[in-house]
Amino acid sequence: MAAKLSGPGGEGRYTVGQNADMNVTPMVDVMLVLLIIFMVAAPLATVSIKLDLPPSLPPPPGQKPKPPTVISLQKSGAIFLKDKQTDADHVAADLQALIGPPGPNAEAVFIRSDKEVKYNTFMTIVNALQEGGYYKIALITEDLA
Secondary structure: OOEEOOOOOOOOOOOOEEOOOOOOHHHHHHHHHHHHHHHHHOHHHOOOOOOOOOOOOOOOOOOOOOOOEEEEEOOOOOEEEOOEEEOOOOHHHHHHHHHOOOOHHHOEEEEEEOOOOOHHHHHHHHHHHHHOOOOEEEEEOOOOO
16 A cells, blocks of 8 residues: 655645555556466467377268277176187287288277276287287277266
8 A cells, every 4th residue: 555745735744644546566567477477378288189080081882881890808807809709818810810901000999898897907908909010999988877
C-alpha cells in the first residue's frame, strides 16, 4: 500500500495520508513472467508421434482383406494360434508356417489374453514373437460391461 506525505488541506506538514490508488506494477510483472513461461513451454508440448495408419482408400472390389492373425492365451496356460494349439517355444515357427511368404515384418499379430494369465507367460510370448521378427504386435481388449 502506498502513502503520500503531504497534500493540500492536510493537517500538518508531515502528516501521512492514505493513497487509495491500486499499485498494478507487481501484478503486471507477474503476468509478463507467466506469459514468457507459457510461450517457452508451449513448443515443448507439441511432440510428434509416429502413427502407422491404414491407407485411406478401401481395397479394390473383389479383393478380400486378409483376416488378422490372433494368438489366444488362456488362464490354463494353453496357447492357441488361430484354432491350432501351440507352445511358447514354437509360437514364432508355427506363426511363420501359418502366415507364409510376405515375412514377419509385414504381418501384424494380435494377442488376446484372459485376465488371469500371468504377466511372465504373456511376456514370454511377446519376446518369442520379437525374436522371430514380428514387431507389429497389437493387444485385443474386450468390454467388461
